[in-house]
Amino acid sequence: MNVQNVHKLGGCPVNHGGNTALNNHPTKWWPNSLNLDILHQHDARSNPMDPGYNHRDAVKGLDFQGVWNDVDALLTDSQAWWPADWGHYGGLFIRLSWHAAGSYRLGDGRGGAGTGNIRFEPLNSWPDNASLDKARRLLWPVKKKYGNALSWADLLVLAGTVAYQNMGLKTFGFAFGRQDIWGPEIDINWGSDTEILAPTDERVDDLADANSMYNPLAASHMGLIYVNPEGVNGTPNPAETAKYVRMTFARMAMNDEETAALTVGGHTVGKAHGGVAADKVGPEPAAAGVEAAGFGWADPGFDGNANTEHTSGLEGAWTSNPTKWDNGYLDLLFKYEWQTVKSRAGAWQWEPIDIAEEDKVPDATDPSIKHNPMMTDADMAMKVDPIYREICERFHKDPDYLADTFARAWFKLTHRDMGPKSNYYGPFVPSEDLVWQDPVPAGNTEYDVDAVKAKIAASGLPAAELIATAWDSARTFRGSDKRGGANGARIRLAPQKDWAGNEPDRLQKVLGALSPIATETGASLADVIVLAGNVGLEQSIKAAGYNVDVPFAPGRGDATDEMTDADSFSVLEPLADGFRNWQKEAYTVSAEEMLLDRAQLLGLTAPEMTVLVGGMRVLGTNYGGEKHGVFTDREGQLTNDFFVNLTDMANSWHPVGDGTYEVRDRETGTVKWTATSADLVFGSNSILRSYSEVYAQDDNAEKFVRDFVAAWTKVMNADRFDLA
The missing domain is CATH 1.10.520.10 (Peroxidase; domain 1)
Incomplete structure (x- = not known):
């Protein structure tokens, strides 16, 4: 699995400029200026919780079974303002959980359900998430009842698990413990596409080679969680779609068996909705007027019946009994030949040829009406691709094998970004240790x-x-x-x-x-x-x-x-480490942007990043003993010399043509030190220079040492969740 091609054009792991599109944002006027926003997000000022609130402590007191029971009861409590298909919200809640979790990608670990980020832009307004705004509102009474101890992040993925259990699947388990954020995650690079749903060509080197998708991206289009359900660039071709399905799920840490199980199990229940043509649907939540109350995708044809709702544009269910876990998906997939047709909303989908009446699907509102089942291009890939077909044939012959494989893959999908089991809470946590949880045995504390x-x-x-x-x-x-x-x-x-x-x-x-x-x-x-x-x-x-x-x-x-x-x-594997002034090779991404990315993943603030870089330089910890940025004649001592000499106007900086610089005595021209842009940015960027000046001051030499030690300890303990 190659997920390290960030050196390719467009493959930057860093979100240049963040999601800040405001006209007065500095990066609009000076796009080459280093944007530190990713280190400033989610600060205390945006958090409505009381100072000192500890979600780990709060969640321990949650009525776990009560939450489960209330979600279970909600599944069949159909609301007139958004009626449930067949009187059951199971399919909708599963899609909500799936799409909350499905934005995770293995390459940088970002996305996923662990923070409740689907509540915010851009995910809240992605076309692939159409009508999930309604699913969250349906869950609001449960969130309101249980309050702080029940995070949105937990509730959004619990809903789908409860739904599967309700519809007959023996689920593998569920863990509480996710903690909400309170604004968009601007550190995530969702792609540099020119527009939402731009052609896949903008994301790959070669359209025929799905693995040439720029990393860390996984979805085939901006605005989709996975692949285009109509086919690559909207053209049905299951064999080609299979390549993108395999790439996308691999970048989510799923193998072929897990991918097939998730596809089959995900479409065993529920339905797709294509109420009207896409160009008739109202704007997404972020573009809708205040009178929409936060909702988007207004459907002019919606008359209060489930069968007139609009989400993806595809229309229909995959199975004859879409509110029950069964083997119906594979029964129909292999029983019939399928042909491409257009849905009533104008989307490409597959429908069976000469289907028997008993295999048709009851209408979501009026059970006396029957419809053809349908399949997406990705579903047909399960039949056309030889590897997926072999796996699905085994699933078809052994429904218990499918159920267990799916239950485990669903648990992995919805828990992949929670980290080790020490972050898991509640009575539904499975006892089995799984290798993808990166288990670590308890360590000894009784030594000298x-x-x-x-x-x-x-x-x-x-x-x-x-x-x-x-x-x-x-x-x-x-x-x-x-x-x-x-x-x-x-x-x-x-x-x-x-x-x-x-x-x-x-x-x-x-x-x-x-x-x-x-x-x-x-x-x-x-x-x-x-x-x-x-x-x-x-x-x-x-x-x-x-x-x-x-x-x-x-x-x-x-x-x-x-x-x-x-x-x-x-x-x-690090491709670069600005803290040790190292890059594996030359990239289109600047050294300082990659430093920011590393700092954000480590959970560092901009001042913490600054003090660590300055200290690591003078400690002599550069990769291979390299001297770039070692602005001191006391190497090996933890002094503030890096900042003193960086801000000293007796020195001037000069590029030497290989991406490095010379720091010269301004009067004599003598070369005193060499540097990289990851060193000099702390003196050239206005924000970073302000921090550097603090540490260069005569009265802050010892403060520098204390702050370095604090930041160092934070990094050393970053994965000690038992200390939180």
């Missing part, structure tokens, strides 16, 4: 930390190597899907031990010295790696003339190869 530190100090390893190794172990953390980090010491396992960015020779040298210490003292190697970084840092602080302790929390565990999905972990 000071004794371990003494052994590390006596090892003779240079402080810079200890610091760099701890950093490399921790920097893989992604707040987007709560993967990676130092816990588990996976830096010693494949694939991380061989990543170029981890300097394998240096890494093995350090691990060779630290592993016996872990064995001798009873500490996990994960703890020892982090503690070694702290030891090196404390040595550097002392050398600079300060006495500041670096906090440490024991308890990390050591994962094994069996606990590690190496292929899944491959996407965590």
Whole structure:
């Protein structure tokens, strides 16, 4: 699975300029200016909860069974303002959960259901999410009743799980614990398409090669969760669509069996809606008038009957009994030959040839009326693609196998971005540990930390190597899907031990010295790696003339190869690390933009990013001992020299033609240091310079050390959810 082609045109993992389209935003007038908005989002000022509110504590007191029961009761409580198909909201709620979770992509861990982001733009107004605004309003009474302890993020994905259970599927489980955000996620690059639903050609190098889709994108069009249901670029061709289905689901961490199960199981219930032609439907929520009360896609043909609703433009159900979990989807798919037709709304879909009356579908409002079932181009791919067909034939022969495979894949789909099981709450959490959860055994806390530190100090390893190794172990953390980090010491396992960015020779040298210490003292190697970084840092602080302790929390565990999905972990490989002034190769994306992306995934603020870069430079932790940005003659000491010399007007900066710069004495022209743009941006960008000036001040030399230690500790503990 190749998800690392960000060097291709349009493959930037960073959302240039964010989603800020306001005419007065600085990036409109100065598009080359570094936009720090992704580090400023979701601050306390946008959060309506009380200071100190802890959702982990709140969710523990939730009436979990009560919530489940209320959602279950709501499924058949059809409302006149948005009536349920066949009197059952199961299909609608499943689609809501699916689309809330389905925006997740493995490449950068962003998207997904973990934050309730479908409530906000752009997802709220994507055409693929048409009418899900109504599904959320239907759930409002449940959210209102249970309040803070029940997040929207949890409720949106619980609804689909309850629906499946209600309709006869034995679900695999459900975990509460997701925490809401309160505004759009501007850090997500949804694509640089010229318009919503622009042709797939804008997202690929080669339309015939689905794998040439620019990363980290997965959906075939801006505004869709997966692929175009009518076919590639709206042209029915199941064999070609199969390629995009496979690529899209692979980028969501799903294999072929899981993909087929999700397709079959997702369309075993519910229906698509094509009430009127798309050009007759009103604007999406973000473009609708205030009188719409936040709703979008007004349907002029809607008369209060479920069979006149409009969502995708396709029209019909996939099975003869669309409110029950059964094998009807595969029965019909393999029983009949299918042909392309246009829905009443003008969308391409597939319908069976010469279907028997008993296999037709009752009308969603009037059961005396029967309709043909329908299939999307992606559904037909399950029959046409030889790999998917073989899997689906096994499912057809063994419905229990399908049900179990789907239940597990659904659980994975709706929980993939929650991180480890320590983030799971409630009585419905399955006991089984799954490899995609990146399990880590509990670590020992009953050992002598000071004794371990003494052994590390006596090892003779240079402080810079200890610091760099701890950093490399921790920097893989992604707040987007709560993967990676130092816990588990996976830096010693494949694939991380061989990543170029981890300097394998240096890494093995350090691990060779630290592993016996872990064995001798009873500490996990994960703890020892982090503690070694702290030891090196404390040595550097002392050398600079300060006495500041670096906090440490024991308890990390050591994962094994069996606990590690190496292929899944491959996407965590850093392509660049501005904190260590390194890039794997040259990219169209600037070094400073990639630094921002890494900082945001680590959960850092702009000041924290700033202080860490300045400190890492003077500590001598640059990749391979490179001297770019080491603006000090006291390398190895944690001083504020980087900022002092960066802001010193006695120095001038000069590009030298290879993407690097010389810092020269303004009077003599003597080259004092070299630098990259990831160094000099802290003196050229107006916001970053304001932070740099704080740390360059004479009265803030010790503050710099304290702030560095705080930011360092935050990174080392980013994956310690047990400490939250």
